[in-house]
Amino acid sequence: MDTHDFDVLVIGAGIAGATAAAHCAATGRVALMEAEETAGYHSTGRSAAIWIQNYGPPDVRRLSAASRAFFAEPPAGFASAPLLAQRPVVTVAPADQAAAMAAMLEDGEGLEPLPLAAIAAMGPPLREGYAVSAAIERDAFDIDVAALHAGFLKTARAAGGVLALRSRAGRIWHDRGLWHAAAKDGTVFRAPVLVNAAGAWGDEVAALAGLAPIGLQPKRRTALIIDPGQHDCSRWPLIGDAAHSWYLRPEARRKLMLSPADETDMPPHDVQPDEIDIAIAIDRMQQALDIPVTRVEHRWAGLRSFTPDRSLAIGFDAQAPGFLWMIGQGGYGIQTAPAAGRLVAGMVAGAVAEELLPILPLVNPNRFARNGAGTVAA
Ligand SMILES: Cc1cc2nc3c(=O)[nH]c(=O)nc-3n(C[C@H](O)[C@H](O)[C@H](O)COP(=O)(O)OP(=O)(O)OC[C@H]3O[C@@H](n4cnc5c(N)ncnc54)[C@H](O)[C@@H]3O)c2cc1C
Incomplete structure (x- = not known):
């Protein structure tokens, strides 16, 4: 097996995986596995590209508000044109x-x-x-989704992150404290933290890892x-x-x-x-x-993929050490992306920004009663 070691392994390179990778790459080495030959092929490339504060459940409204400053003033060099254009x-x-x-x-x-x-x-x-x-x-605003997505991927790569396209995680297992995900060509990516940012496939990725679904x-x-x-x-x-x-x-x-x-x-x-x-x-x-x-x-x-209560699921699985859910973005995955990525990076580092702390209970993935599997295969 051709095995590569990282600090964080992200499954899915849509907007969720891209923002998670960009934010986590500031403090550790990140691998981003994407099944398709282009990142953003699924929901991320098909959105209406709008930012509306008064949209969605309370967690979404808080994440949208916490994302606003990033959209208005992204880091230097992140994008060559403004990310937002006003659209009432x-x-x-x-x-x-x-x-x-x-x-x-x-x-x-x-x-x-x-x-x-x-x-x-x-x-x-x-x-x-x-x-x-x-x-x-x-x-309210139009969002330049392509620029936002590309900016996150560029940020992750500039910090040493690896984007592996045509790399569907087909097997996922946990061994001696490390998550392993194998692509079809035999390449294995390994890290103590796995971020499940697989969009509509979120429950399928969990099942591959031996975990019970959330009901996405x-x-x-x-x-x-x-x-x-x-x-x-x-x-x-x-x-x-x-x-x-x-x-x-x-x-x-x-x-x-x-x-x-x-x-x-x-x-x-x-x-x-x-x-x-x-x-x-x-x-x-x-x-x-x-x-x-x-x-x-x-x-x-x-x-647009929803959890049973239509709020996002972002957080570590209580039964599977190092398995971090980042799913259920519904119709709001673009407008919440900057803060969602920051939240994930804070969880990985064990230091969530104070401003984001009230969001934690609203997006806790362990709030759902889950049947079926639920133990991590060794
Ligand atoms: C018509 C429409 C309008 C919308 N309008 C808006 C809007 O105005 N504003 C807004 O904020 N949101 C909007 N949305 C919602 C937004 O597009 C989504 O919430 C967001 O794109 C979800 O991003 P994601 O990264 O979770 O999913 P995706 O972009 O689908 O990315 C998930 C990725 O995971 C990959 N993957 C899956 N399984 C595996 C595996 N085993 N191994 C490797 N890779 C895997 C997939 O190939 C995919 O690329 C809209 C959506 C639609 C359809």
Whole structure:
């Protein structure tokens, strides 16, 4: 066996694995194993690339807030262009979503009611009679996901980290205090700490290691790019409904990205869009907005993977020394990535930053009742 020793072994080179590797590489040697021939091929390369503070459960909101400073001011040399561009979020509510809108305004920070007349002035041609109320969150952003992901990988490599592409961890075992993961070509990566950042495959990686699953559920989400005809939409806000049943945002200068905000249970795989979801997205959007769709220019789908309570699972497994879960990023893995990586590195070093301490119980992976395996194979 061709065995290589590291301080931390990360499985999965999406945004979760990349941020974990970048942050852990500051204090130890890191290996990052990725099954595909490019990093970011799965969920990370398929997101809507948005940062919204008022999105997701409490752990997500805290991680997003704690990530904000990194996005606004990344370390010198991290990226050649800004990682964020301001993009307000407008939410509209038809009559049957009035209660959802009221709850959003009550819960959210920095959300303001918006007169319906103001929407057309911002660009989106809202149909008369569709909505009864609207809200705006001004402090929201587009994220340059490719730059963020590349920046983390570059940071890890610059600190001596190794990115092994085409290296699916097919066998994982624990022996004399070290985690071992073997790729198909026989290469074995070995470290006292294994970070499970395998996205939709998080429970499968745990099973390979002989551990009980957390109950991760990957859910398909569909997206499409349309041409909005004569509209110059580059400065439009993101707009969607209060029930989260569709949303739309500008893509590049003259295109729009649209999603039916679908959540269809799927096994982990290279997921593709279904025509019915494309049609649903267009139908729901056109009930709200007067935008012609003559052509769907591009379509894709990705997996958003949730734990049973929809909060993230980040932390050491209580039954398997050195096995660190980093899964369940759902629809928020990009906007939470900087703080999630810092949290993982703090856990590995045994010194979590004070600011992040309140997040620990919210993301503790040991909060789930787990059946099945649960002991570490020697
Ligand atoms: C349509 C859509 C819109 C979204 N919009 C947003 C948004 O606006 N903002 C936001 O923050 N988030 C958004 N998300 C969610 C975000 O994309 C995910 O939360 C995030 O990308 C998850 O990252 P990850 O690294 O956990 O998973 P992935 O990117 O899937 O990475 C996991 C990696 O692990 C690898 N792997 C699996 N098993 C093994 C193994 N045995 N050995 C080696 N490698 C392995 C896989 O090949 C994969 O590359 C969206 C998602 C979708 C689909």
